[in-house]
Amino acid sequence: MSSLYEEIQTPPASDIAVRRLTVNVNGEDRTANVEPRLLLVHLLRQAFKLTGTHSGCDTTNCGACTVLFDGRPIKSCTMLAVQADGHSVQTVEGLATASELHPIQEGFKQEHALQCGFCTPGMMMAAKALLEENLNPTEDEIRWALSGNLCRCTGYQNIVKAVLWAAEKMRAELN
Amino acid sequence: MKLDEVKIGGMGASRKRVEDNRFIRGKGNYVDDIVLPGMLHMEILRSPVAHARIKSIDTSAAWDMPGVRLVLTGEMMAARNLAWMPTLSYDTAAVLATDKVRFQGQEVCAVIADDPYIAKDACGKIVVDYEILPPIVNPVQAAAADAIQIRDDKAGQVGNKIFDWEIGDKARTDKAFEDADLVSKIELHYPRTHPSPMETCGSIADYDRATGKLTFYVTSQAPHIVRAAVAMVAELPEQNIRVISPDIGGGFGNKVPIYSGYVIAILASILTEKPVKWIEDKTGNLVSTGFGRDVYLKGEMALRKDGKILGVRMNTISDHGAFFADAQPSKFKIGLMHSAFAAYDIPTAHMFATGYYTNKAPGGVAYRCSFRVTEAMFFQERMVQAAADDLGMDQAEFRRVNFVKDEQHPHRTAFGFLTDSGQYEKCLDIGLEAINYKNFEAERAEAAKRGRLLGIGISTMTEPLGAGNSREYDILGIKMFDSAELRIHMSGKAILRTGSRGQGTGHETTWAQIVAHELGIPADDILVEEGDTDTAPFGMGTYASRSTPVAGAAIAMVARKIRAKARKIAAHLLEVSEEDIEWELGRFYVRGNESRGVTIQDCAMAAYSNMPDGMEPGLENTAYYDPPNLTWPFACYIAKVEIDPETGVWDVLQFVAVDDCGVRINPMIVEGQIMGGLTEAYAMANMQYQTYDEEGNIIGGNYMDFLLPTAWETPGFELYEVVTPCPHHPIGAKGVGECATVGGPAAFVNAVVNALKHKGVRNIDMPMMPNRVYEALTTGKDIYGMPPVRSGN
Numbered sequence: 001m002s003s004l005y006e007e008i009q010t011p012p013a014s015d016i017a018v019r020r021l022t023v024n025v026n027g028e029d030r031t032a033n034v035e036p037r038l039l040l041v042h043l044l045r046q047a048f049k050l051t052g053t054h055s056g057c058d059t060t061n062c063g064a065c066t067v068l069f070d071g072r073p074i075k076s077c078t079m080l081a082v083q084a085d086g087h088s089v090q091t092v093e094g095l096a097t098a099s100e101l102h103p104i105q106e107g108f109k110q111e112h113a114l115q116c117g118f119c120t121p122g123m124m125m126a127a128k129a130l131l132e133e134n135l136n137p138t139e140d141e142i143r144w145a146l147s148g149n150l151c152r153c154t155g156y157q158n159i160v161k162a163v164l165w166a167a168e169k170m171r172a173e174l175n
Numbered sequence: 176m177k178l179d180e181v182k183i184g185g186m187g188a189s190r191k192r193v194e195d196n197r198f199i200r201g202k203g204n205y206v207d208d209i210v211l212p213g214m215l216h217m218e219i220l221r222s223p224v225a226h227a228r229i230k231s232i233d234t235s236a237a238w239d240m241p242g243v244r245l246v247l248t249g250e251m252m253a254a255r256n257l258a259w260m261p262t263l264s265y266d267t268a269a270v271l272a273t274d275k276v277r278f279q280g281q282e283v284c285a286v287i288a289d290d291p292y293i294a295k296d297a298c299g300k301i302v303v304d305y306e307i308l309p310p311i312v313n314p315v316q317a318a319a320a321d322a323i324q325i326r327d328d329k330a331g332q333v334g335n336k337i338f339d340w341e342i343g344d345k346a347r348t349d350k351a352f353e354d355a356d357l358v359s360k361i362e363l364h365y366p367r368t369h370p371s372p373m374e375t376c377g378s379i380a381d382y383d384r385a386t387g388k389l390t391f392y393v394t395s396q397a398p399h400i401v402r403a404a405v406a407m408v409a410e411l412p413e414q415n416i417r418v419i420s421p422d423i424g425g426g427f428g429n430k431v432p433i434y435s436g437y438v439i440a441i442l443a444s445i446l447t448e449k450p451v452k453w454i455e456d457k458t459g460n461l462v463s464t465g466f467g468r469d470v471y472l473k474g475e476m477a478l479r480k481d482g483k484i485l486g487v488r489m490n491t492i493s494d495h496g497a498f499f500a501d502a503q504p505s506k507f508k509i510g511l512m513h514s515a516f517a518a519y520d521i522p523t524a525h526m527f528a529t530g531y532y533t534n535k536a537p538g539g540v541a542y543r544c545s546f547r548v549t550e551a552m553f554f555q556e557r558m559v560q561a562a563a564d565d566l567g568m569d570q571a572e573f574r575r576v577n578f579v580k581d582e583q584h585p586h587r588t589a590f591g592f593l594t595d596s597g598q599y600e601k602c603l604d605i606g607l608e609a610i611n612y613k614n615f616e617a618e619r620a621e622a623a624k625r626g627r628l629l630g631i632g633i634s635t636m637t638e639p640l641g642a643g644n645s646r647e648y649d650i651l652g653i654k655m656f657d658s659a660e661l662r663i664h665m666s667g668k669a670i671l672r673t674g675s676r677g678q679g680t681g682h683e684t685t686w687a688q689i690v691a692h693e694l695g696i697p698a699d700d701i702l703v704e705e706g707d708t709d710t711a712p713f714g715m716g717t718y719a720s721r722s723t724p725v726a727g728a729a730i731a732m733v734a735r736k737i738r739a740k741a742r743k744i745a746a747h748l749l750e751v752s753e754e755d756i757e758w759e760l761g762r763f764y765v766r767g768n769e770s771r772g773v774t775i776q777d778c779a780m781a782a783y784s785n786m787p788d789g790m791e792p793g794l795e796n797t798a799y800y801d802p803p804n805l806t807w808p809f810a811c812y813i814a815k816v817e818i819d820p821e822t823g824v825w826d827v828l829q830f831v832a833v834d835d836c837g838v839r840i841n842p843m844i845v846e847g848q849i850m851g852g853l854t855e856a857y858a859m860a861n862m863q864y865q866t867y868d869e870e871g872n873i874i875g876g877n878y879m880d881f882l883l884p885t886a887w888e889t890p891g892f893e894l895y896e897v898v899t900p901c902p903h904h905p906i907g908a909k910g911v912g913e914c915a916t917v918g919g920p921a922a923f924v925n926a927v928v929n930a931l932k933h934k935g936v937r938n939i940d941m942p943m944m945p946n947r948v949y950e951a952l953t954t955g956k957d958i959y960g961m962p963p964v965r966s967g968n
Contacts, residue, residue, distance in 0.1 A: 037292070051208035052201015054424070056373050057457040061878035064373055092201035105199040109191055112847050116679025117198030118205065118373040118424030147887040150878070152373050152425050153679050154847060155854035156886040 021085035025050070026094030034081050041065045043081035044091060052092035052121045056150075063149030066122035067091050073129040075148070092121035095128070103169040104128055104162070113162035115153030123149045127163045135171050137163070178761045184698030185691040185760075186906065189843035193683045193703070194422075203422045206377045206394050211450040214379065215244055217440055218294035219459065220284040220301050222276035225312070225534040225871020226325070227305035229272060229283075236300035237286055242293040244447055246301070247285045247439060249273035259328075260408050260438055263431075263650055264508075266337075266499035267329070268537060270435045276305070277325055277497035278536050279873050280462030282435040287443045287451055310534040310871030311335065314471065314492045317531040325497060325532045335532045337499045340508040343525035343590055348477075351486025351523050355477035359562040364940050364960050365550045366864040367469035367494070367535075369881065370542040372678075374424020375460035378437050379452045380444035389444070390417045393437060396426045396676050397716025402708045403653065404433045409441055420706035426678035427855075428540040429465050431502045431718050462876045465502065466865065467542025469494040469535075470509075472554045476562045482576045484562070487516055487589065489526040489554065494533050501539035502718070503546040504648040504655065510547030511639055513590035515555045518599055518637040518809065519577045524589035534871045543855055543916040545640050545719040552636040556921035560632070560928070561937060570633055570925075571607055575600055585804075585902075592639055596899045597809045602833045603635065605895050606811040609831040615815070628818040628952070629828075630930025635812075636918030639805035640910030641724025650715065656801040657725035658712035659733045661690065663794040665783040667776030668700045674714010675726035676706045680912060681844040682722065686730055688840050689906060693734030694741075694775050695761020712797055720910030723840065724806040724901075731905040733798035740794060741778035747787035748773045806901045806909035808836040812853070812922040818930050823949025825927055827857070827890035832919075835897035837909035846894055849915045853892050856919020858884050864942045868964040 022031045025048060032047040044050045044067070055077055056064030065076040068090035076089075095102040104124050107113065114120040123146060130137060130145035137145070142163045143156070151159060184190045197203055234246040249271035252258040259267045272283050284301050288294035311317050311325060317335035326332045352358060378393040389411055395401045398420040406413040423430060436453045443451040455464070471492040477485040491509055495501065503510045509528040516524060541547070563573035578599040579586045586594045607613075612631070619629040642648040643655035658674040671686055687701035705711055714726060738758070745763035746753040749771060757766050764772030773781075782794035815829040832849055839845045855863075862882040865875030875881035900907030920941060927943050928936060935955040939947060947958045 035292070045207075049210075050201070051205075052203075054205070054374070055207070057878045059457065059877050059879055062373060062457075092199075096200055101199065108199050109195040112192065112843050114192075114195060114198055114679075115681070115847060115851065116373065116423060116425040117194070117203050118679075120198050121201045124199070143886040147885040150373065150883050150885060152371065152427070152855075152883065153851045155850035155852075155892065156889050157850050157891055158847065159886065 019082050021082055023084045024088040026090055036080065036082050038081040039077055040079040040081050040084050041076040044076060044089070050091050050093050054118055054121060056118070061150065062119070063126065064119050064122045066125045066149060068125055068129060071132070073126045090125070092124060095124065103166040104131070107162035107165035107169070111158045111162040111165050113154060113158040119149060119151045123151060123159060127166065130163070131167055131170060135167055137167060177759060178695050180692065180760060183691050183695065184688055186688055186838065186840055188688060188841065190684055190688060190698060190841055192681050194681065205374055205422050205424050206379065206392050207454045209379055209392055209421065211379060211381055214450040214452050215287050215289060215447060216291040216294050217285055217287045217443060217451050217453040218291065218298050219282050219436060220286070220298040221459065221463065222272065222279060222281040222283050224276060224305055224307060225279045225310035226275070226277060226308040228275050228308060230304040230306050232284065233302040234284060237297040240293065240297045240300065242289040243286060243297045244289070245287040245443055246297070247271060247443065252442070255442065257408070257438060257442060260433065262498055262500035263502045264499045265505065268498035268500050270438045274328060278534050279871055280459070280536060280876070281497070282463065285439045285443065287447060312533055312535060312867045312869060312871055314494050314531040314533065317533050325534060337495060337530040337532060338508045340528045341526060342513045344523050345525045347523040348486045348488060348525040352477045355485055356480040357478045357565060358475050359478060359565040360475040361558050361561045361938065362473045362959070363554070363557055363938055365468045365470045365472060365553055366941055366961055367466055367866065368542065368859055368864050369461055369466050369875070370427035370429035370540065371461060371881065371883065372425025372427055372429055375455040375457060376430060376434055376436065376464055377454035378440050379450055380440040381450040382441070382444040382448065384448050388415045388417065389441065390419065391441065392419045392421060394423050394430050395420045396423065396430045396678055396718050398676055398706055398708050399674055399713050400650065400716060401433060405441065408438060418708040420676050423676070423678035427543045428467065428502065428718055430678065431540055431716065432465050432500060432538065434464055457878060458876050461881055462873050463536055465500070465538030465540030466536055467540060468550060470550045472550065474554060474558055476558055478562055478566060482566055482568050482573055484519060484521045484577050487521055487524040489515060491526070491528045493528065493530045494535065495530050495539050496533055496535040496537035498537035499530065500537040502541060504642055504650060505652070506647060507546070510541065511545055512547045512551045514548050514592060514639050515551035517588045517592055517594055518579055518635055520579045520583065521589045526590065535867055541719050543852060543913045545638050545642070545913060548638040549917045552638060552917050553921050556634040556636070556925060560925045564932065571603060571612060574603060574633065574635060593804055594637060594807045595804055596902050597637060597807060598835060598897055598899050599635065599809055602809055602811040602835055602897050605897065606813045606831050606833045609893060609895060610813045610815055610829055622817060626820065628820055628930040630816050630818065630926040630928070632814045632922045632925025632927070632929055633811070634918050634921035634925060635810065636914065637807050637809045638914065638917050639807060640720040641802055641806045642719055642721055644803060645801045653715070655715050656799055657714040657729050658797065658799045659726060659729040660712045660797040661733045661737055661795065663737060663779045665780050667696060667779040669696055670702045670704060671730065672704050672711040673726045673730065674712050675717045675722040677717060680717065680722065680848070681841065685841045685844060689727060689730045690734050692906065693731055694738060696775055720912040723908050724904060724910045725800055725802055727908055728802060728905050729798045729800035732800055733796050736796040736798060737794060741775055743790065744778040744781045744786060745773050748777065748781055803903050806837065806904055808834065808909040808911055808914050810834045810914045810918045812918050814922040814926040816923070816926040816930060818927065818948060818952070820952055823945035823952065825943065825948060830890055830892050831895065832892055832915065833895040833897060834911065834914060835899050836911035836914065837901040837904065838898060838907035840908060845911055848912045849894055850892055852913060852915025853919045854884060854889050855916045857889060857923060860920050860923035860941050860943055862942050862944065864961070866961040866964060874964055
């Protein structure tokens with residue numbers, strides 16, 4: 001258990017039950033008291049101050065809020081925080097180590113795969129899920145895997161290149 | 176040893192972006208990421224109906240909820256003279272509705288609470304009694320003699336017309352049509368759409384009663400305009416207003432205007448004496464903030480048998496929604512629509528424009544374009560294709576015959592603009608070669624054997640980018656120019672600030688490259704900062720592709736001022752007269768003795784430690800740049816599409832983009848802009864639109880109805896480059912951010928129409944959804960207007 005104890009400051013309205021939950025976020029157990037209706041994206045952003053995960057559209061279409069839930073990509077605007085109790089969540093803040101970027105992060109910079117940066121964390125998490133299953137994806141496989149994530153700036157071509165760049169680097173690191 | 180400009184990250188270097196370092200780590204600083212102590216949260220209650228009189232508003236149940244701090248109504252705003260605010264087009268817009276609601280989604284009440292969830296709950300407790308009025312959802316209804324008046328709040332307003340406006344030479348144009356061998360006509364609708372950046376609008380107002388200072392964090396492309404507007408509307412002293420525009424999650428014109436939510440949040444912070452955060456939800460963004468387009472375009476072209484264009488007539492009817500809130504230069508009622516046909520040598524033209532109020536969202540922002548240039552270029556290229564077809568002439572050849580020739584620049588257009596430079600035929604030729612135009616008819620025949628319809632569509636565009644010059648361009652009377660301030664520290668490192676505000680456009684990277692080019696200071700040694708009105712010099716902001724043409728020029732000019740002073744310091748250090756000093760990148764040396772020199776860094780140190788007698792210390796300066804003309808990039812886009820006649824689905828087989836945006840500061844970033852712009856062009860051509868049903872319900876108020884293309888649908892783009900330096904820009908650059916969105920749509924539509932030409936189809940309006948293409952190809956009829964809305968029940 002982390003020594004860090006976070007909670008929503010505002011007391012809930014009296015008729016709403018409060019749940020205490022523990023989520024493993026980027027390898028560290030984090031605890032919070034939440035209303036059952038709190039969305040996972042808001043738990044991450046407001047309680048845990050991990051603002052790299054963005055809330056984009058409210059309707060599960062844009063994917064800006066994509067995180068890995070027990071290793072699988074999900075849209076954190078469409079999951080309740082309480083559903084994450086006892087599970088693990090990976091966010092963009094967990095991609096890099098203190099000294100080293102993840103190859104996907106490097107690839108996004110090298111291939112100019114981002115402009116405003118708002119979709120980027122979700123896009124990178126979706127790419128990570130793909131590359132964990134398939135280290136040698138085709139362009140079509142990448143486009144399909146990222147089709148739940150909208151980008152308004154880049155036109156996707158460089159995002160595809162960035163994922164190919166990362167895949168190549170990750171394959172090289174394996175050898 | 177001479178400096179290698181590319182190595183120091185100067186002009187022409189595809190330098191990797193500085194801003195990426197925080198974005199890829201999830202460490203961007205968008206407005207919703209900012210948390211201030213004691214901050215409250217605001218939510219807006221919106222009108223569910225398009226047109227209604229407000230009979231009563233009961234907010235008591237909302238006030239009673241625990242955690243609710245303030246509930247604001249239009250009446251409470253009116254008591255503080257804040258119920259209405261000025262728009263950027265000299266109209267007024269309601270902040271919170273008092274008398275009537277005039278579009279679905281209009282702001283009616285606001286709740287400020289401890290938590291955003293509570294604020295949202297409390298909005299649900301407010302009871303508003305509406306008396307429904309008949310809604311007006313298009314200009315035809317608005318113009319009807321018996322139409323209900325939407326703007327009954329305005330003294331002197333008659334009916335629903337906002338303006339009549341004309342430009343060009345009517346008599347001469349009439350004569351050209353009399354002399355014509357052939358007149359070609361076209362009529363089309365550019366549908367309403369929305370810029371829809373991934374991040375919605377939002378702000379935090381933080382008023383400190385002790386200091387009287389308002390700090391306003393806002394997702395604004397033009398923070399200085401926000402400061403001026405807040406000073407006007409809220410009547411706060413301007414020196415006490417600090418506007419901070421943090422990282423912006425995309426703008427595309429949507430984040431230029433001042434929205435109701437900002438005004439309400441500021442008042443709420445003053446009343447509660449706490450910071451108040453307002454983050455719009457996606458629906459709020461799509462239904463109430465600045466939309467784009469919604470123009471009916473009709474026109475005709477007078478033609479000579481040999482293909483020469485003799486004259487053009489244009490007529491536009493635009494739908495502005497409930498308030499005339501277009502963000503555009505004051506002088507022009509329908510933006511720069513009259514930039515149409517600027518690339519063509521046409522003796523005379525005339526345009527007549529009419530604008531109407533409707534019960535739809537207000538805005539009319541320049542969605543990734545320079546003020547209605549998108550509609551102008553779309554009309555131009557659809558008209559050109561129709562004329563070529565009517566003449567029986569090849570569409571590429573028809574353009575070639577009528578293009579302004581390279582040596583004709585600067586060229587006065589029929590509507591009065593002055594294009595600066597370009598190589599139009601060269602761009603066309605590169606495009607035709609890349610798409611193998613010569614072989615197209617053979618490809619088409621081959622595809623026909625497979626039962627597929629092939630089409631090819633050309634679109635060329637030149638657009639006026641970089642408003643203003645201050646003689647002609649102003650917004651609310653404030654002249655359009657921009658600024659840069661450069662401070663060279665004693666170690667030779669620097670900080671650069673400008674009045675522009677990047678929104679994913681890479682300013683932190685490219686602005687440093689301009690300084691590197693002018694001074695030889697490595698780009699990595701230059702910090703670029705924008706978006707804080709307390710520290711940045713005044714500027715009009717980033718939209719209409721104006722940053723490089725205007726702020727970029729100001730950066731070059733301020734660097735040259737710095738260099739001029741450094742030259743004096745160099746002469747002092749080298750103990751020669753200034754006339755004997757030569758400059759090479761990063762270094763001054765004595766003429767005739769190249770080895771005797773000092774670097775710009777040496778001069779910087781001397782400016783603080785060893786300046787000549789009588790010289791003002793330090794090495795800092797500011798430049799304001801008022802451009803002599805707009806910059807005129809050119810592009811040729813060619814799409815090759817294949818249609819499945821059994822479904823109407825069209826696929827892009829190849830897309831070629833030839834862009835001439837003058838000298839490219841950072842080619843990587845330029846190409847990123849072009850690909851992003853083409854994707855928005857594809858989106859509009861294919862799927863992305865907003866419409867309203869007859870009751871005034873918006874269709875396209877969320878991402879389930881308002882479709883943006885994903886990685887799966889978006890085609891690949893092949894990019895080619897031509898460089899015609901801008902003759903009047905200090906580094907020869909032109910604007911580029913919007914060219915592809917402006918010129919792209921007509922390439923797709925021309926291609927699909929070209930594929931159906933043999934069926935007698937002359938026009939399919941956007942969005943070219945498969946059912947509309949299918950209808951055209953099976954009936955041989957044109958498709959005009961918005962897709963019909965299926966009514967509920």
